[in-house]
Amino acid sequence: MNKSNNILIIGGGIIGLSIAIELKLLGAKVTVINRDFQPIATNAAAGMLAPQAEAIPPGKMLDLCLKSRTLYPEWVQKIESISGLETGYWSCGILTPVYTLKDRQNYALPNLNYQWLNQVAIHQYQSGLSPEVIGGWFYSQDAQVxxxxxxxxxIAAAKELKIDIIQGSVKEIICKKGKIQTLKTSIGELEAEHYVLATGAWSQELLPIPVFPTKGQMLSLKIPSDVSTENLPLQQVLFGNQTYIVPRKDGRIIIGATCENIGFVDGNTAAGVQQLLGNAIRLYPGLRDYEILEFWWGFRPNTPDEMPILGESNYDNLTLATGHYRNGILLAPVTGMLIADLIWNNQSDPLLTAFNYSRFMEVGSKV
Known part of the structure; x- marks a missing residue:
């Protein structure tokens, strides 16, 4: 595309802004329109960078996740240098304790660090685990942010780069002759020469894309006041059976998350909170005495195969970047770079092929 063209990104979550920053750094004129939603997937994320701990099977999805994890240290350094604000990146590793040998799932992937810890070793490595834990995998290359x-x-980096971020909601996408003509929004009509759809769980409101919300409830605890943040009881993420426990360097403990396919139903529930606390305390019993800080929820953009929809659409001037489900934070660097390269340099990475929307399309349908 002509490098003087302007680009309008629909959606100001982590994916939309990551793409915007990469395009701006390439020289594009970029505008982001964002409706100020609290329950976006970014807010529902614990920030685990865990392609190994989540046991993603070998294939294109794992390849994409591993590539993004590799990009993360340099990417956050870039974001921090532009914004002047920390991102909380911590290469802490992730421990996956198990209660039975049937839970001992792992993919023996070459060139990746992982280690099985037996019952004695895992309790020596991480004190305070439940006596039910009989072992676990440690993935030293997994991390968190x-x-x-x-x-x-x-957001601060985008503003520093003079990316225009406007508040408003897109009501309708007007198409004609295979192209997007204009957007009808709450603040009037907006036009650009190229568009990116990065609206996460709300994508189907604008186009017939198979993206649906999966609600996630979460909560946070605080370590006891007599415990120093210099000597945290947890030094890595615990990714257990139906729970994860994510320690922050400031003493917060993030616990998540439910997976509820109930549509856009707001709020925390007693059952959801009970599930979170019950599973977390079973894994790490000492949490029962920690102070509760807050509860929250968000909506992850899920797809039928739990993989994102990335790349070209049936419209010449519309690129798709949605459906990241539980991996939006992890995939932000690679999505930003691959989509920016596709739009600006017309370079389509072979990785994108597996994530094209056409895998869901019936003959004659259009998105």
């Missing part, structure tokens, strides 16, 4: 810190940093 503090999602709220990252989001604040990436």
């Amino acid at each position: 503090d999602s709220p810190y990252l989001y604040k940093s990436i």
Whole structure:
């Protein structure tokens, strides 16, 4: 495309802003339109960078996740240098304790660090685990980032780069002759020469894309006042059976998350909170005495195969970047770079092929 063209990104979550920053750094004129939603997936994320701990099977999805994890240290350094704000990136590793040998799922992937710890070793490595834990895998290359810190940093970076971020909701996409003509929004009509759809769980409101919300409830605890943040009881993420426990360097403990396919139903529930606390305390019993800080929820953009929809659409001037489900934070760097390269340099990475929308399309349908 002509490098003088302007680009309008629909959606100001972590994915939309990551793409905007990469395009701006390439020289594009970029505008982001964002409706100020609290329950976006970014807010529902614990920030785990965990392709190994989540046991993603070998294939294109794992390849994409591993590539993004590799990009993360340099990417957050770039974001922090532009914004002047920390992202909370911590290469702490992730421990996956199990209660039975049937839970001992792992993919023996070459060139990746992982280690099985037996019952004696895992309790020596991490004190305070439940006596039910009989072992676990340790993935030293998995990591975490503090999602709220990252989001604040990436917004500040976008503003520092003079990316125009406007508040408003897109009501309708007007198409004609295979192209997007204009957007009808709450603040009037908007036009650009190229568009990116990065609206996460709300994508189907604008186009017939198979993206649906999966609600996630979460909560946070605080370590006891007599415990120093210099000597945290947890030094890595615990990714257990139906729970994860994510320690932050400031003493917060993030616990998540439910997976509820109930549509856009707001709020925390007694059952959801009970599930979170019950599973977390079973894994790490000492949490029962920790102070509760807050509860929240968000909506992850899920797809039928739980993989994102990335790349070209049936419209010449519309690129798709949605459906990241539980991996939006992890996939932000690689999505931003691959989509920016596709739009600006017309370079389509072979990785994108597996994530094209056409895998869901019936003959004659159009998105």
